Amino acid sequence: NFMLTQPHSVSESPGKTVTISCTRTTGSIDTNYVQWYRQRPGSAPTIVIFEDKQRPSGVPDRFSGSIDSSANSASLTISGLKTEDEADYFCQSYDGSLYVFGSGTRVTVL
Amino acid sequence: QVQLQESGPGLVKPSETLSLNCTVSGGSMTGYYWNWIRQTPGKGLEWIGYIYYNGETNYNPSLESRVTISLDTSTNQFSLKVRSVTAADTAVYYCARKRWQQMGYFDNWGQGAQATVSS
Numbered sequence: 001n002f003m004l005t006q007p008h009s010v011s012e013s014p015g016k017t018v019t020i021s022c023t024r025t026t027g028s029i030d031t032n033y034v035q036w037y038r039q040r041p042g043s044a045p046t047i048v049i050f051e052d053k054q055r056p057s058g059v060p061d062r063f064s065g066s067i068d069s070s071a072n073s074a075s076l077t078i079s080g081l082k083t084e085d086e087a088d089y090f091c092q093s094y095d096g097s098l099y100v101f102g103s104g105t106r107v108t109v110l
Numbered sequence: 111q112v113q114l115q116e117s118g119p120g121l122v123k124p125s126e127t128l129s130l131n132c133t134v135s136g137g138s139m140t141g142y143y144w145n146w147i148r149q150t151p152g153k154g155l156e157w158i159g160y161i162y163y164n165g166e167t168n169y170n171p172s173l174e175s176r177v178t179i180s181l182d183t184s185t186n187q188f189s190l191k192v193r194s195v196t197a198a199d200t201a202v203y204y205c206a207r208k209r210w211q212q213m214g215y216f217d218n219w220g221q222g223a224q225a226t227v228s229s
Contacts, residue, residue, distance in 0.1 A: 001171075035215045044204055044219035045155070051213060090155055094212055098170050099145075101155035 002026045004091050004102035011108035016081050020105045022091035023073040034074040035092045036065060038085075039104075045090060049076060083109045112137035114205050116223035122199075123229050128192040132205030132220055139163050139183050143208040145216065146179060146190045148201040156201075160208070161188055195227045 003025040012018045022034060034052050037045035047056050049065035052074065064077045074093075078085055086109045091102035118130035132144070146158040159169035161179045169177050173192070181188045192199055203223050206216040 033213060037216075044206075044222055045216070046219075047215045047217065050215040056215075092155075092215075096212075097168065099157040101157065104154050 001095060001098065002093075002100060004093060004100055006089075006091060006102040006105045008103075009106040009108065011110055012081055013110045014081055014083060017077060017079045018081060018107060019075050019077045020089055020091075020107070021071075021073050021075050022102050023071065024093070027095070028069070029067055029072045029074055029093075030069055032094045032096070034065070034067070036063075036074075036076045037090045037092065039088045039090065041087075048089075078107070081109055085109060112207065112218050114207065114218055114220035116203060116205050116220045118223060118225070120224055120226060122195055122225060122227050124196055124227055125194055128190075128195050128199060128225055128227070130190045130203055130205075130223060130225065132188050132190075134186045134188075134207075139181070139186055139188075141209070143211060144179075144181065144188045145206045145208055147204045147206055147216070149204065149222070150201045158190065158192075158203075197227050199225070200227045201225060 005023045010018050036049040038048050039045040048059050048063050052067050053065040062080045066075050088104050088106050090104045113135045115133045122128045140163050143160045143162050145160040149155050159179050161167045161181045176193045178191045205220045207218040208216050
């Protein structure tokens with residue numbers, strides 16, 4: 001089975017842009033859709049991006065997702081960073097028989 | 111608005127069985143995949159398995175030998191049993207709903223239940 005590798009943490013100032021990568025270790029990132037979840041302390045994860053780049057209703061367009069096939073990775077970009085964006089972010093995909101989550105990235109708004 | 115709520119003992123002794131229930135309120139279980147996911151500081155989020163509304167199950171191979179998920183649509187509940195637990199099974203356990211197997215996302219989660227394995 002594959003793994004999804006994320007940076008441990010990223011930090012940036014309010015108003016700036018952060019991008020979180022999610023690299024698939026084996027197999028192609030294009031094989032299955034990638035989702036992104038946000039988790040605030042003490043709460044369950046909630047969806048911010050599904051099927052690589054789709055935003056659920058209620059998620060602002062400051063959040064965007066993309067796929068880089070050459071790097072075999074997915075990315076979540078948060079623009080116009082706000083203090084409320086401070087949280088852990090997890091990518092997630094599927095390999096045909098099980099669901100795999102990334103290791104998670106802590107986003108800190110300085 | 112569908113809501114999920116986990117319940118069960120918070121403390122389990124090593125080698126015993128961890129049992130958790132998830133109650134689904136505000137909607138039907140029909141047409142959905144009902145999942146268990148756990149979270150530890152060390153391993154992050156780990157998908158345990160699902161049961162489809164028709165009773166079909168699918169488990170994470172790393173846990174399959176010790177895990178059973180069952181469903182009771184008459185009471186709108188599904189449950190998780192993890193046998194022969196060790197300290198490594200200490201985690202926050204979430205139940206979550208998913209509409210499609212390959213597409214979509216986990217769209218409703220419970221608040222999570224802490225389960226600790228200790229003598």
